[in-house]
Amino acid sequence: MPSAQKDPQDYDLVPITDKELIHYTRQQNAASWKGHLSCEDYVIREHVLSLSPLAKGLKVFVFVEKSKPKVPLCSMEILFRRSWKYDGEGRRQNVQMATIGGVYTYPENRGQGYARIMIDKAVSYIRKFAGVDSFTILYSEVGEYYSRNGFTSLPVDYLEIPLKTTQSNTNKAQSVVLNNEVVTPIQYQDFGPFFEKYGEAVDDWIKKEISVDGKSRVCLTPTSDLIDWFHLRSKYLSFMMFHPNKSFDFLNSTYSEITKAFDDIEPQIFGLQLKNSSTNEFIGFISWYYEWYTDEQTNEFKTKVTVISLHVDPSYNKREYSFKLVHLLKEFLEEEPSNGTLQPMGKLVIWELELVDPTVKNAILELFSGSKGGLENGSRSAILFNNEKDRELFSRGKLVWELNTKLPWF
Template sequence: MSSPLPNLPSSTSPTLALAHPTPSELLSQCKRNGVAWRGALSLEAYLRREEVLSSQSLTKDGGITFWILIDTSETSSSRTVLAGCETYRKKALVAREGKVEDIISHGIGSVFCAPELRRRGYAARMMQELGRALEGWQTEKEGKECLFSVLYSDIGKEFYAAHGWEPFNSAHISVPASKNISISPSDLPTVRPLYEKDLEPLCQADESLVRASLSARPRTSNTAVALIPDIDTIRWHHAREDFVGQELHKKSPQIKGAMVGSEPGKRVWCYWTRMWYNNNPAESKGNTLHILRLVIEDEKLSDWEGSGTNHVNGAGSMKHEDSIAALLVMAWQQAKEWNMEEVEAWNPTSAMVNAARRLDPEAVVVDRDKESIASLRWFPKHEGCIAEKIDWIGNEKYGWC
C-alpha cells in the first residue's frame, strides 16, 4: 500500500518555494516520471540513460539544473516533492536594433507532478516560480544576460502560455519509411554521409552563418532569437540516440547526417537523430528519424526570412530543392535500416516541403497543437503577443530538450 499523503499545502501558500533535489529525491522523481517517459526502454535502462545524459559536455558543470517545488515549512528529511523539472543552459543569440548579443538561455524539460498530487495547482506554481528564477539564473557566473527561455509542451498550448511561455511555430512534414519513395537517387545530386567526426567543424560553420544572418537584419526588423546549434547540443542528442540504439539493437548508429557538395559556402547538409518509442525492436510504429538541423550555405539566403508567424518560408530557396531531396533520400534509407516509422523535419521551408513531396507526393505540413509545441518566454517587459514580435531563428528539432 502507498503511504498516505501528508496534509498538503495550498498552491498559493507563501511557504512554497523552488529547491534543488537531494540525490534520493532526484532518483525518486526519475522513477516516477520514467513510467511515462522511458519510451522503448525499461525503467532500469531509462535511469541509466538519464545518468549518461547528465554527464555530457552540454550538461556537466552546471549545464543541467534540477528543480523541485517544496513546502519550506517541512523539515528537509521529510519534505514532499510537489512538482519537479530540469533546465538546460543553452548558448543563444539575440538580434535587436541592429546589434547581435551573446546571451544564455535555458530550455525547460521533464515537467512532472505525481498523479496523486495533480489538479492542485502545484505545477502552475512551480512554473511561476521558475519563470522568475531563470531570468537571473547563472547570469553572474556566465557574465551574460538571460533574455528568454524555451520549452516544448506536450499538453497543448494553454497551460504554459498562461505562465508566460507563448506558443510559436510548431509545424512539421514527414515522409513514411514504410512506403517506396517516388524518386530515384540517380536523378539527384551526389550525397555523402556525415559521421560524428565531421560535425564539429560543420557546427562552427553553421554558427558563423547564423551570426552573419542576424547581423544583416535591418534595424527595423523584429527582434530575433536563436539557440546556437553548437556541437555540445548535437552530441547530447546523439548520446541519447547511441544509448537507446545499444539497448535495443546492440549497436549505435554511425551515420549522423548527410551533405551535398564539398566547397565551403556552397554546401547543403543536415544532421539527424533517431528516436525509438516502440519497445519491440522488430516494430517501427512510433519510431522517428528527426532532422535536427538543415543548413544551406548560401549567403544570399537568410533562414529568418518568413520565420515570424509563417512556418513555410516563401523566400527564394527553391534552387536547393534537389539537394534537400537528396539529403532526405539518405535519411529515408537510414530510417528504413533502423526501423523508423518516418522521417520528420520541423518548421520546413518551402524548399523542404517540395523536396519531401518529391519523395512522397502525399506529404503534408502538420501544425502541431498537442505535442512538442515550441514555446518561448521573453523576459523583458512587453505588450501584446511576443510570437508576432520575435522571429525564432532555427526553430528546429535541435533546440528540443
C-alpha cells in the first residue's frame, strides 16, 4: 500500500523492556552506527551506555502494525533529560527535554512511510509522558527529513584543527604562554565540581540575556552525567578496539563495576582546568571525548577528539581564555602519551557555537595551518516545541534554544 494511504491508527509505538528484544532492535541498526565495532560489540556498547546515570530516562520502542504486534517494522529510542525553560522575564521552570535517537526502519520495510508515522506517534507519546511544556530535539543524518514531522533544523557548523601535521603548524603556532596561570588535567568521572560551576554560570548568563532582549529560552540542564556518558563511550571503544586480550562480562556487570574495569584503560584525561596561580581562582575548563576513524587519504587509523564543553568564568575575558584553552588542548593532544592507544592523532573538532565569539574562530583559523571552519555538520540539530504557545514564540524569534552544542547530542 502506498505510504499516503496508510492509516496511522493501524499502527502502535510500543515501549519495550525485554532485554532480548532491545538487543534485537540494536542488532538491526548496528549496520548504520557500529563504526569500527562488530555488531555484537556495538549492541554491548549500547547496553553499557544504558547503565549510566544519564540513561535513567532512556526508553526503547518498536513500531508495529496492530494486526501483527510481534513483528517490529522499525525501532527508535527516546532519552528524557532535565532541562530549563525561562519566560521573557527570566523566571525558570524545570521541564523535560526529549531526545529522539536510534531511528531505524528495517530494510525490508523501507519506502512505505513508516518512519514518518512512527515519529508523529513519538511526539504524541512525549507530550503525554513529559507534558506540553517539554520540548523535543533530534540529530538528523538525513537533512530536512524531519521537517515533515514539524521539526525545525538549527544546524551548527564545526571547525576542524589538524593534529600532528608536520612543520606547517610550527611556523605560526607558538606554544601558548601562561601568564600567572596554571593548567591541570581533569580525570575520568571527576567533572562534578566543574559542571556545578558551569551550570550556575549558564543560568546567570541566560537571565542576563533575557534582561536585555526579553526572549524566552530553553536549555538542557548542564550536569556531569552528560559528560560522563561521552567518556564512558570512549572508554568502551578503547577497551574493545585496543585490548583484544582483555575480557569482561559487560552484560552481567553493574555500572560501577564497568567504570572500575575502565580505570586503567586509556584515555585517562578528558579535560583541562585553568586556574590563577597567584589566587588559585578558577578561570575555566575544556572537556572532550575520543573516537577513532580511518583517514581517507592515508588509510591510516587515527584519533579524533571532539570538544564537548568549553567554559570560562564570567570574571575573566571569555575571548582570551576560550582561545587559550583550545590552544592548550591542542598542545596537550600533540604530546606523545606513554600509551600508544591515542596515537597517531588526526583532528580536533569543535562545534562553532561552543566558541561563542567569532574572533576566537578567526584566531584559530589564522594561527593553526590547515584548520577549516564553516564545515557542514553531518549531525543536524532540530527542535520541536510541544505546545502551540511555544511554537508561536519560536516562529517569531522570541524563543531561543541555548546550548545547541555537542553537549546535548545523543
